Amino acid sequence: MKTLIPALALALASAAPGLAQSYAVTNGRVVTNTDQGIIANGTVLIRDGNIVAVGTDVTIPADTDVIDANGGWITPGLFAPVTQIGLIEVALEGSTTDAGANDSPYSVALDVSDGFNPAGTHIAATRVRGVTRAAIYPSTGHNIFAGHGALVETSGAADSIFNSGSFVYADLSQSGASTAGGSRPAAWAYLEAAFNDARGYPGRFSADHEGDALNRYDAQALLPVVRGRVPLVLNIDRAADLRRAIRFQADNAPVQIIIDGGAEAWLVADELAAAGIPVLLDPLRNLPASFDEIAATLSGAQRLHDAGVVVAYTTQTSDGYYNARLITQHAGNAVANGVAWDQAFRSITLTPAEIYGMGDRYGALATGYAGDVVVWDGDPLEVMSSPLAVLIDGEATAMDSRQSRLRDRYINITDETPFAYRR
Amino acid sequence: MTLKAWMPALAATAVIGLAACSAGSGSNDSGTDASETDIVRHSLDPYPSTYAPRPSGVTLIQGATVLDGIGGEIENGDVLIENGRIAAVGTGLEAPEGATVIDATGRYVTPGVIDIHSHLGAYPSPSVGAHSDGNEATQPVTSEVWVEHSVWPQDPGFEAALAGGVTTLHVLPGSANLFGGRGVTLRNVSGRTVQEMKFPDAPYTLKMACGENPSRVYGNRGQSPATDMGNMAGYRAAWIRAADYRDSWHEYWEAAENGEDGDAPTRDLELETLMGVLDGEILIQMHCYRADQMAQIMDLSQEFGYQVTTFHHAVEAYKIPDLLAENGTCAAVWADWGGFKMEAYDAVRENLAMTHANGACAMIHSDSDMGIQRLNQEVAKALGDGRRAGLDISDGEAWAWLSSNPAHALGIADQTGSLQPGLRADVVLWSGNPYSTYTRADQVWIDGAMSFDRRDESQQPVRDFMLGQPGEGED
Numbered sequence: 001m002k003t004l005i006p007a008l009a010l011a012l013a014s015a016a017p018g019l020a021q022s023y024a025v026t027n028g029r030v031v032t033n034t035d036q037g038i039i040a041n042g043t044v045l046i047r048d049g050n051i052v053a054v055g056t057d058v059t060i061p062a063d064t065d066v067i068d069a070n071g072g073w074i075t076p077g078l079f080a081p082v083t084q085i086g087l088i089e090v091a092l093e094g095s096t097t098d099a100g101a102n103d104s105p106y107s108v109a110l111d112v113s114d115g116f117n118p119a120g121t122h123i124a125a126t127r128v129r130g131v132t133r134a135a136i137y138p139s140t141g142h143n144i145f146a147g148h149g150a151l152v153e154t155s156g157a158a159d160s161i162f163n164s165g166s167f168v169y170a171d172l173s174q175s176g177a178s179t180a181g182g183s184r185p186a187a188w189a190y191l192e193a194a195f196n197d198a199r200g201y202p203g204r205f206s207a208d209h210e211g212d213a214l215n216r217y218d219a220q221a222l223l224p225v226v227r228g229r230v231p232l233v234l235n236i237d238r239a240a241d242l243r244r245a246i247r248f249q250a251d252n253a254p255v256q257i258i259i260d261g262g263a264e265a266w267l268v269a270d271e272l273a274a275a276g277i278p279v280l281l282d283p284l285r286n287l288p289a290s291f292d293e294i295a296a297t298l299s300g301a302q303r304l305h306d307a308g309v310v311v312a313y314t315t316q317t318s319d320g321y322y323n324a325r326l327i328t329q330h331a332g333n334a335v336a337n338g339v340a341w342d343q344a345f346r347s348i349t350l351t352p353a354e355i356y357g358m359g360d361r362y363g364a365l366a367t368g369y370a371g372d373v374v375v376w377d378g379d380p381l382e383v384m385s386s387p388l389a390v391l392i393d394g395e396a397t398a399m400d401s402r403q404s405r406l407r408d409r410y411i412n413i414t415d416e417t418p419f420a421y422r423r
Numbered sequence: 424m425t426l427k428a429w430m431p432a433l434a435a436t437a438v439i440g441l442a443a444c445s446a447g448s449g450s451n452d453s454g455t456d457a458s459e460t461d462i463v464r465h466s467l468d469p470y471p472s473t474y475a476p477r478p479s480g481v482t483l484i485q486g487a488t489v490l491d492g493i494g495g496e497i498e499n500g501d502v503l504i505e506n507g508r509i510a511a512v513g514t515g516l517e518a519p520e521g522a523t524v525i526d527a528t529g530r531y532v533t534p535g536v537i538d539i540h541s542h543l544g545a546y547p548s549p550s551v552g553a554h555s556d557g558n559e560a561t562q563p564v565t566s567e568v569w570v571e572h573s574v575w576p577q578d579p580g581f582e583a584a585l586a587g588g589v590t591t592l593h594v595l596p597g598s599a600n601l602f603g604g605r606g607v608t609l610r611n612v613s614g615r616t617v618q619e620m621k622f623p624d625a626p627y628t629l630k631m632a633c634g635e636n637p638s639r640v641y642g643n644r645g646q647s648p649a650t651d652m653g654n655m656a657g658y659r660a661a662w663i664r665a666a667d668y669r670d671s672w673h674e675y676w677e678a679a680e681n682g683e684d685g686d687a688p689t690r691d692l693e694l695e696t697l698m699g700v701l702d703g704e705i706l707i708q709m710h711c712y713r714a715d716q717m718a719q720i721m722d723l724s725q726e727f728g729y730q731v732t733t734f735h736h737a738v739e740a741y742k743i744p745d746l747l748a749e750n751g752t753c754a755a756v757w758a759d760w761g762g763f764k765m766e767a768y769d770a771v772r773e774n775l776a777m778t779h780a781n782g783a784c785a786m787i788h789s790d791s792d793m794g795i796q797r798l799n800q801e802v803a804k805a806l807g808d809g810r811r812a813g814l815d816i817s818d819g820e821a822w823a824w825l826s827s828n829p830a831h832a833l834g835i836a837d838q839t840g841s842l843q844p845g846l847r848a849d850v851v852l853w854s855g856n857p858y859s860t861y862t863r864a865d866q867v868w869i870d871g872a873m874s875f876d877r878r879d880e881s882q883q884p885v886r887d888f889m890l891g892q893p894g895e896g897e898d
Contacts, residue, residue, distance in 0.1 A: 092635070092764035122762060239893070267893060287548040287580055287792055288894060294549070297897035317793045322762040329800060332860030337898075383800045383860045384807035407771045410741050411812060413781045419742075 021395060022047045024060045025373055028069025031380075033076055033350040033364040038342075044074055046371035049394035054365050067389055067396070069375045075345070076365050077132025077372030077392065078380075080324035081280045081312040081352035082233075082260050085134055086116045086123055086152060088321040099321075100139030100146065108194070108214065109221035110147030112138045113164040118156050122322040124401035127154040129325035130380060130387045132372040133162075133362055135352065137233065137260075140171040143213075144180050144187050145194065148221070149233065151356060153372075155392045166356055168225050171235045172245065173261060174292045188244060195252060198222035228254030231356075233280070237263040237292040246275045258355060260314070263293030266300040269307035278355045279309055282316035283334035283344075301347075302338040312352040313344070332381035344381065370394070462679045463687035465695070467704070470571060472621035474610055479507035479871025483518045484852060487527035492534035492826040492841035496819035502532050504848040507871035512842045525866075531857050533822055534842050535590025535611075535849035535867065537829040538795050539708070539755045540735050540788035543581055544574030544594055544609075544617070548792060549888075558597035559604060563641050563648060564661050566629060567692035568604035570596045574617045577886045580792040585611050585875050585884065586898060587796035588851035588864040591622060591840075593833055595735075598632035598710040599640045601648065601657045605696060606630055606708055608833050612869055613884045626706050626834040628732075629696055631658070633711035633720060634766045655719060662727040665697030672698065706732040706834055712766035714739035721750045733832040735788060737778075738770040744781035753784035753832045757794070758801040758808075775802070775824060776809020776816055786828035798825055803858035818858065847871075 023046045030042035032054055045053040045060065053059075060066065089096035098115030116136060126134075132154055138147040151163035171179060172187050180187035190213050197204065197211030197219040205216045214222065224230040234245055236259055246268070249257045259265060262279040265272060272279060283301035288294040304311045313334060318326045331344040339347075350363030362370055371394030378385035390397050409422045482504040489500035491512060501516040502509065518524050545557040556573035559565040574594055584592065589611050596603035607617075608625035633654065642649030648657045671688040678685045699705035707724070711717050711734045724731050733753040734740065738761050740747060740754035747754055756778070761770020771777075778785040787802050789795035806821045830840025839847045848871035855862040866882075867875040876882035880896065889895045 090762065090765055090768060092639075264893070284793060286796075286898060287583060288889070288892070289792075290549050291551070294892045295894035295897065297894055299897060319760075319763065323759065326759070329804070329860060333797070333800075336861045336863055381860055383803045384858055386807065386811060403771045406769055407741075407773045407777070407812060411773070411777055411814075413745055 022061065022064040023067055023371070023391060023394065023396065024058070024064045025067045025069060025074050025375060025389075025391075026060070028072050028074035028375060030054065030365060031073065031075040031345060032366060033346055034366045036366070042074070044365050044373055046373065046391065046394045049371050051365060051367055051369045051371055051373075053367060067375060069388070072378060072388060073376040073380055073385075074365070075130075075374050075376065075380055076349045076363050076369070077374055077390065078130045078327055078348050079352040079363055080126075080131050080134040080315070080327055080348075081355065082137055082314050082316075083134050083324040084136055084139070084321040085126055085154070085324055086118060086120045087112055087136055087138075089117070089120050089122070091321065100141050102141045104141060105215065106218055107141060107143050107145040107147060108168055108218040110138055110141075111150070111164060112136050112148065113150045113161050116150065116152060116161055118152070118158060118160045121402045123154050123156055124398065125322065125403050126325045127156070127390055127392075127397060128387060128399050128401055128404070129328070130374040130376070130390060131324055131327060132374070132390065132392050133353070134324060135166065135356060137167075137169045140169075140176065140179055142179070144172060144176045144190055145170045145218070145222075151358065153392050155395070155397055163356070163358070165224070165230060167231045167233045167258065168222065169233045169235070169260070172241060173235050173237055174290060176235065184241065184244075188248070191248070194219075194222060195226055195255075198226045225255060226252070228256055231256040231258050233258045233260050235260045237261040237290075237296075239264040239267040239295065241292070242268045243271065246271050246277065249275055249277065261316070262304075263296040263300070265309070266297070266303035267295055269304050269309055272304070273308040277309075279304060279311050280314050280352075280355075281311050282314045282330060283337070283339070284317050284330055298333070298337040301334045305339060305343055310351060310355065311347055312355055313347045328380050328385075329383050332383065335381060341381065462676065464676075465690060467699075470569075470618060470621075472623040473616070473618040474612070474614075474621055474623055475619075476507050476870035477612075477872035477874070479504065479848065479868075480873075481505050481519050481522040482525065482868070482871070483516060483522045484525045484527045484532050484850070485516070487530050487532040487852070488856075489842065490531065490533045490819045490822040490857075491843070492822050493843070494817070494820045494823060496817065500532070502842060502850060504850065504868060504871045507848055509842055509844050509846050509848050509850075511844055525852065527852055530855060530865065531853040531862075532842070533588070533851050533853065533857060534826040534840055535851055535869065536588045536798050536825045537833070537840055538584070538589055538592045538789050538798060539733065539786060539829040539832055540790045541584075541592045541594050541795055542597065542790070543584065543592065543792060543795070544576060544578045545570050545596065546792075547575045547578030548580050558599040560597070560599035560640055563601045563637055563657050564693060565600050565604050566602040566661070566694075566696040568596065569607070570594055570604055570630075571607040571617050571621065574607065574609075574620075576614050576617055576620060577888050579886045579889050580795070581611055581613070582884045582886060583792070583898075584795045585867060586864060586877070588799065588853070588857075588867055589795055590849040590851070590867065590869050590874075591830075591835070592795070593628065593708070593829070595628070595630045595708060598630070598636045601632060601637050601654060602661060602697070603630035603632060605705070608835065610869060612874065613886070622835060622838075626704065627696075627699065628706045628708045628833070629700055631707060631709040633709065633716045634713065635764055636710070651716070655723065658723055659726070661697060662701075662723075665694050665701055666727065668694035669698040669701050700729050701727065703729075706832075708733050708735055708832075710735045712736050712738045714742035716766075717743060718746055721746065721752065736767070736790070738767050738774060740783065740785065741771060741774045741777040741781075742769075744778045744783040747778070747783035748781075753786060753828065754778050755786050755788040755829070755832065757790070758787065758804040772804065772808040773812050773814075775805035776812065776814050779824070780809065780814040780816060784828055784831070786824045786832065788829070799853075799857040799862070800860060806858060821858075
């Protein structure tokens with residue numbers, strides 16, 4: 001057994017990439033997200049990528065590398081529930097974006113897995129802030145269906161997509177209404193027609209017949225949604241539209257809807273809870289930024305939790321692809337506005353994993369969970385805190401990024417070495 | 424000489440439409456000297472502030488940690504407010520008779536937050552076409568527009584910013600144009616009119632923009648500027664016209680004051696603003712991201728004899744703190760926005776701390792109706808990242824990024840931005856350390872008047888737009 005400070009853990013990880021390690025993360029306040037609650041001073045033991053023990057009396061085997069949290073916090077990796085990390089490198093440069101496809105003949109069938117780039121520079125910048133998993137979603141193109149989302153981890157490894165076809169994303173907000181032809185009735189008519197096309201697949205597509213809304217390929221792709229095997233994420237903010245979505249779910253059982261947006265969801269909280277519809281909400285939204293979100297308020301998150309709605313927090317107002325790393329600040333502000341700390345922290349870890357059907361594998365520190373562990377220098381929801389070490393699938397990951405390299409190049413401005421030679 | 428040869432023709436083409444309807448509308452602000460009465464002088468302040476502070480009581484805030492905004496930190500400190508002004512800051516202050524005494528034990532007191540880069544009112548909530556009034560993106564030089572004429576005082580964003588401790592904000596036009604128009608500095612108070620919000624006697628500012636925005640907007644229309652070099656040519660051509668315009672007025676006034684006959688030059692609103700910059704009356708607030716572009720712009724300002732007061736966004740300020748310091752130019756930055764376009768690709772989270780620690784004037788800014796609500800947290804992030812990078816910056820020092828540095832860059836540091844006797848009592852009482860995510864502004868005073876109280880709905884403004892709406896009165 002040898003004790004490592006996090007920086008050494010990193011060096012070791014880079015020296016032997018891909019080699020499964022055994023780690024014991026010790027001497028920290030452990031947030032388990034399980035019945036164990038928060039352990040004031042505990043240890044998390046990780047072997048072969050998985051957590052094998054969590055507690056105060058964990059025996060550390062001889063061949064284990066020890067990461068001393070030094071009195072800091074030990075938590076599950078953060079799970080960003082809706083982002084476009086790895087799909088966009090520079091938003092204003094179309095050549096670097098793969099989030100949406102206005103000119104494609106396809107919609108539902110588009111799969112972000114085919115566009116995800118694990119080498120995108122925002123991925124490391126997000127990982128070093130403790131985000132280890134994310135749900136990535138496509139942007140809407142020529143109709144209300146954007147396509148299929150996927151679940152990724154942030155190690156930058158070639159195989160970082162760990163679940164594909166995880167959900168279908170569609171826009172039923174004001175902008176979806178606009179895409180559908182100019183009104184909400186047009187958007188819902190399109191959705192209903194698309195569901196009918198999928199139900200009729202493949203029969204109604206025999207001969208040269210196309211669907212009412214979808215072509216053959218897209219109808220086939222929608223079938224798992226219609227059958228309730230893949231959830232349908234609907235971008236909706238307005239209370240009236242949320243009620244329409246609740247009715248749609250009831251009329252189209254066994255379809256499972258997830259709401260992304262939900263600015264006015266607190267007005268419909270009881271109905272959403274009764275329908276079992278989770279909400280992906282940015283708890284910071286509080287301005288009437290459009291007529292869809294007049295009732296947005298900082299107390300929305302708390303009201304949804306109180307009503308029993310399953311809520312995961314997003315960073316929608318901090319942007320869609322490079323600031324998922326601010327998820328801790330968004331959650332911390334939910335706490336400042338009345339949400340219990342444990343609840344808020346779950347909303348950026350275990351809850352999003354559960355929403356995507358992965359709650360038995362990610363988002364908690366317990367035996368059998370993936371070795372996604374973050375060591376923090378303080379309360380992770382405090383804006384001044386930062387991770388000291390990030391483990392993904394039981395591997396320590398690099399704690400630098402293109403940004404930290406730029407920082408290091410320019411921090412000593414008077415150094416005689418020309419800047420381009422400082423590496 | 425070559426420039427002189429083509430300039431008059433260009434000037435005539437560009438401004439004729441504007442000049443035709445504004446000539447001869449001058450007023451005389453120069454006093455009562457009979458010999459001056461015939462000299463044409465245009466008012467520098469035709470839309471004057473009508474701001475009237477609400478009544479200020481005598482308030483003593485006791486036992487707080489005081490960050491004074493200019494680097495000081497006082498434990499168990501007191502702040503006394505009288506007649507709308509800071510009367511005293513220290514420890515063990517006596518409460519004057521009739522004073523409201525507030526026990527602030529365990530809490531923090533700071534100067535009110537100043538956001539030097541806001542579009543509230545000009546791009547208000549809700550974001551609808553009718554209210555998209557921030558960019559006069561019809562030609563690259565629009566120094567004739569004034570953003571105060573676009574500000575909708577009923578923007579609910581103002582009261583959300585107030586709940587975040589913002590007492591003064593500088594509203595700018597957008598960055599589509601090389602010269603976007605004049606900015607306006609506002610008290611964060613409610614008013615039926617913009618004039619009621621205008622910061623009395625704050626200098627005018629002029630928004631300029633570097634880089635991708637102007638070249639994209641006009642390049643896409645097949646007109647100049649379409650490139651960075653087109654941007655530079657556009658600035659230079661405008662400054663040449665401005666210098667000629669200024670000279671013509673100065674020559675006219677000098678002659679007139681000597682009793683010589685002569686016609687006043689034709690008034691041109693576009694050039695009048697640029698002349699104000701060259702005369703040192705109007706402060707340049709310039710959108711610029713990249714280090715190399717900022718360096719070009721500082722040379723440009725020397726070529727034409729003006730000062731760039733602040734670079735806004737300045738995501739690469741950390742690369743040139745020495746050049747900024749040498750030029751006396753500040754950088755107003757985000758904590759962690761970047762990457763959304765090429766000129767923002769090199770954003771680092773330590774930008775603010777590194778620029779400051781390496782000797783330049785730096786500050787936080789929002790450019791956002793969301794960010795403006797939590798600028799204290801934005802500074803906290805920058806401070807935390809700076810410290811982790813080994814930079815030794817105190818809590819008190821960092822508050823200058825939120826108050827005295829932006830006050831300096833707006834030319835109002837003798838009025839607000841720090842807790843010093845005699846300054847406007849723009850004060851925030853925070854529920855705890857304002858660098859914590861969990862802290863919120865409990866109370867906000869503007870000119871000594873209680874303007875926001877988190878526990879008292881009667882002290883929480885609600886703009887007209889929210890009345891009768893489902894979110895009325897919600898924070």
